[in-house]
Structure formats: structure tokens, C-alpha cells
Amino acid sequence: MNTVSPTLQALSCADDYDPNSIPVPKAREVIARFLSPVSTMERVAVRAALGRVLAEDVVSPVDVPSHDNSAMDGYAVRFADLKQDGKVTLKVAGSSFAGVPFAGSVSAGQAVRIMTGGVVPEGADTIVMQEHAEAKDGQVSIGGGHRQGQNLRRAGEDLKQGQPALRRGQPVRPAEIGLIASLGIAEVSVYRKLRVAFFSTGDELVSVGLPLAAGQIYDSNRYTIYGMLTRLGCEVIDMGVIRDDPKLLEAAFREAASIADVVITSGGVSVGEADFVKELLNQLGEVVFWKIAMKPGRPLAYGKIGDAHFFGLPGNPVSVMVTFYQFVRDALLKLSGRDPIDPLPAFKVPCTSSLKKAPGRTEFQRGILTRDDAGNLSVRVTGEQGSGILRSMSEANCFIILPTDQGNVTPGTLVEVQAMESVI
Numbered sequence: 001m002n003t004v005s006p007t008l009q010a011l012s013c014a015d016d017y018d019p020n021s022i023p024v025p026k027a028r029e030v031i032a033r034f035l036s037p038v039s040t041m042e043r044v045a046v047r048a049a050l051g052r053v054l055a056e057d058v059v060s061p062v063d064v065p066s067h068d069n070s071a072m073d074g075y076a077v078r079f080a081d082l083k084q085d086g087k088v089t090l091k092v093a094g095s096s097f098a099g100v101p102f103a104g105s106v107s108a109g110q111a112v113r114i115m116t117g118g119v120v121p122e123g124a125d126t127i128v129m130q131e132h133a134e135a136k137d138g139q140v141s142i143g144g145g146h147r148q149g150q151n152l153r154r155a156g157e158d159l160k161q162g163q164p165a166l167r168r169g170q171p172v173r174p175a176e177i178g179l180i181a182s183l184g185i186a187e188v189s190v191y192r193k194l195r196v197a198f199f200s201t202g203d204e205l206v207s208v209g210l211p212l213a214a215g216q217i218y219d220s221n222r223y224t225i226y227g228m229l230t231r232l233g234c235e236v237i238d239m240g241v242i243r244d245d246p247k248l249l250e251a252a253f254r255e256a257a258s259i260a261d262v263v264i265t266s267g268g269v270s271v272g273e274a275d276f277v278k279e280l281l282n283q284l285g286e287v288v289f290w291k292i293a294m295k296p297g298r299p300l301a302y303g304k305i306g307d308a309h310f311f312g313l314p315g316n317p318v319s320v321m322v323t324f325y326q327f328v329r330d331a332l333l334k335l336s337g338r339d340p341i342d343p344l345p346a347f348k349v350p351c352t353s354s355l356k357k358a359p360g361r362t363e364f365q366r367g368i369l370t371r372d373d374a375g376n377l378s379v380r381v382t383g384e385q386g387s388g389i390l391r392s393m394s395e396a397n398c399f400i401i402l403p404t405d406q407g408n409v410t411p412g413t414l415v416e417v418q419a420m421e422s423v424i
């Protein structure tokens, strides 16, 4: 049964909501209204947390660093013993190496040999680097020009005990597992992985390993989608190729929606006789929109089947990746509990190619960003921009984003580029 949600009702009353040609920013905004992140948590060992999202703040159980320590190899001294202009000679009373502190305290006229990370002994308040000291026969001579407290890292300077070191919603990357380990914490709470089921639709599709008959092609979308989902840390459920048969498609949709948080399909959303996806989705759930004013990727369906989110990506291999990158990525990150969601790095550089572009849609052309010998960045377009040419995605390292009103681009014009690396 097709029940229309209040959100969808509100949307269809809005002036600028046209599900037949929705502008790119509007489509993102509309999707975002439907997304509520997973809330189930699990405790995992630090290394197993890599690639996951923190479900709780990580609070520091200790001061970091735990002691005042030296930032240099040198001598720990009492600043009051030094002369601003002129040399003093101090007696070396012992040493403080990383992990082996000096047992006593530094008295007037004394210095302690100290290595980087060594605990600053009691009595000392300044570190003189070894390049500024001359050691001889158990004594050390030090010249003028030092500052009280120099080269010293204070206890709790990086982080005070009880302070959150990391926030809920942050992704756990190599830096974070290192930081968590540095606090002596062995386990953290992360959100459960987002479950994403996906399948390809099309009578022409053949899975790898089988021979192709006339008119058939290999299914590549299940591979790119698998790759992008895996990079985003999702639990992937590959449901294979489903024929363009309404019965089979309906069964696949029902199953996918019952086992996954998100269902992603490719193909079957363009206006062809054998393309049933939109029709079916209208019966099983609700379609929020199905056409975006963009190129490539105009037919992109977003909707809900029960509690599951549904993305009906176009069939063309490039369109699949572009729409995934532009819409699905952020949605999956939000559903996974990421907060905030880092935008993909984007900036303007001169374009060295001439680009064909008609006003009316946002275009995502595939670009190659390079740096010349003088260190200046520029972008050129990968050859042909057909939405079936997957090689253009492989050659590219960025999208060249051309806004709706933009026309043709002449060489030398500044264009916006967006990095691809984190997913592709």
C-alpha cells in the first residue's frame, strides 16, 4: 500500500519541489530530512574500531602528558642559576631518560642530563638543549640568552584528565586508534555498521566468469557499488542481478528492505518499457523524487520502503558512481552516526581544457588534477564524457563541478574541482 508520509506531503506543497527535476542542493536537503542515524552501539577492541564511528565521547582517564617532560635532549636546570649574559658551570647530578626518571631533586648549582620525553626532575624549571651546553668532567657550562620554562612540555598540556579526547560521531582513523591507545584505553563504543543491500537490474546483465551472448554486457555496477560501500565502512549484502521482471523485482525489494537499513539498486529508473523500478517503489513504499537536474545521473530515485531507505541509481556505470558520490555518500555517513560529516575537499583551479556545457543542469565532469613544476595546480578533463565510459572514472582524480547556469568553458577559466579519493 502506498501511504504518503507527512514529510512528503509537506514537500509536495513547497513551491520549488518538482520531483521531475529537482536541483542538486535541494535533493541533498530533501534526503537529509528523512535520515535518522543508527543508535545501536557495540564495544570493540581499539583496532577493531578502525573505520567505525564513535558512539560515545572518549574521555581521558589521565593527564596527557602525564608528567612535565623535556621536549629536547639537553640539561634540566634551575633558571635562577643561569646568567642572562655570561657563562655558568653547573654540576651534573644525574640523568633522566625516557622511562627512567632522576630519583632526587635538582639543587642550586646542579643540572640533570635529560633526554626527550624524560621526566623533568623536581627543582628544575628549564631545559637547555645540548647544542647550547658544553659538558666536561661531570660538569656542564651554559651561556646566556635562555628563557624560563623553555623546551618543557607540561603535564596535561595536550589533554587534562576527564576531558573528552574524542567526540561521539567522529570516525575512527589511524590517528584516533593511536590517540585512544595513548590514553591506555583498550575498548571503545562504536555504532553498529549500517547494513546496505544492493542489486543490479537488467535482462542484459551477465555476472563475471560467464560467457556473453549477443547484446549482453557484464554487470560492473555491483562491483563499483561494493567498492564504495566497503570504503564507507558499511556491511554489504550483495543480492546479485535481478531480471527486469516485476515479480522478481518485487520479491527482491521486499527481501532487501526486510534485512537492510538501506537498499541500493542500479538500472531501471530511466523511462523505458522494461524499467519497473519506479512503478514498483510507488506500490511498495514511497518515492520522494526520481529526477535530478544533473548530468550525468538525471534519473535517481530516492524513497522509503518501510523503514529502509531506497536509492535507485541510474544504470550507466559513470552515473552510478557520480550519484553515489554526490548523494548516497553523505546519506550513508549520516545514517552511520557520523557527526559532523566532512565535506569532500573542493576548491577552484584553472581548467586547461575547453568544456562543452549547456546551461540548465549541474554537471559533474571527470577531471585530472595535476601540479606543474612550479607547484601550480590545474585541471583537465578526461577525454569523452559519456556516462557509459567507466574508464573516465578510473582516469579521473576529481570531479569538475559546473553549476546549473554555466555554459561552455574556455581554457584558463577557474572551475570548481572536488576530490574523489575517499570513496573511489
Ligand code: AMP
Pocket (backbone or CB within 6 Å): 200, 201, 202, 204, 205, 217, 218, 219, 220, 221, 222, 266, 267, 268, 269, 270, 272, 275, 314, 315, 316, 317
Ligand atoms: P537502464 O537505466 O536500466 O536503462 O540502464 C542504462 C544503461 O546502463 C544501459 O545501457 C544498461 O545496459 C547499463 N547498465 C545497467 N545496469 C548495469 C550494470 N549493472 N553494469 C553495467 N552497465 C549497466
Ligand code: MG
Pocket (backbone or CB within 6 Å): 201, 202, 203, 267, 268, 275, 315
Ligand atoms: Mg535496465
